[in-house]
């Protein structure tokens with residue numbers, strides 16, 4: 378499967394945020410998107426996730442499962458917010474996401490305990506999400522990537538609030554996903570700790 382962006386441009390309100398963004402990623406490849414605040418990294422991820430329309434250009438998949446020609450339904454989107462309910466336990470949140478997202482064709486997600494263990498938090502699965510520290514909350518958001526299979530991961534500042542060991546753990550999860558033929562696109566200000574990735578530097582426009 379390949380993910381292609383061809384001459385993409387996007388606007389927020391009246392403002393053109395970026396233009397002429399093109400890339401081509403095969404299964405097993407990652408793209409790290411860098412650039413200053415406001416340069417359009419989150420906007421690009423939202424376009425790829427199908428949450429925002431492109432102003433011009435297109436995003437498409439080649440060679441993916443039949444009937445899927447856009448990455449939106451085959452993607453996990455991890456935004457700045459963790460998208461968990463504070464009042465529900467970690468386990469309840471993960472069960473919700475597992476059922477809501479379901480598996481994409483071609484794979485199956487991990488069990489809850491397995492996913493919580495993979496992010497190093499199996500012991501606190503019974504706690505309300507709101508009780509967790511910021512770093513623990515971000516780890517649980519990563520577990521969401523594991524409980525339902527999606528071949529494409531779109532990650533916005535995935536390692537914000539993470540300590541060094543969680544950074545390494547996250548790099549391991551990404552490496553495993555790539556080894557299994559997944560695609561990862563991550564916007565970040567920090568080095569993510571994995572090698573052999575493509576990069577895209579957003580420059581933004583001055584209005």
Ligand SMILES: Nc1ncnc2c1ncn2[C@@H]1O[C@H](COP(=O)(O)OP(=O)(O)OP(=O)(O)O)[C@@H](O)[C@H]1O
Pocket residue numbers: 389390394412413414415416417418419420421564
């Ligand atoms: N809903 C909106 N309406 C109008 N402008 C918006 C909207 N959302 C974002 N913008 C503008 O779009 C531009 C790009 O924002 P975006 O969040 O994509 O940048 P970013 O590179 O991800 O920034 P950061 O590194 O701070 O997360 C910014 O100038 C921002 O103010």
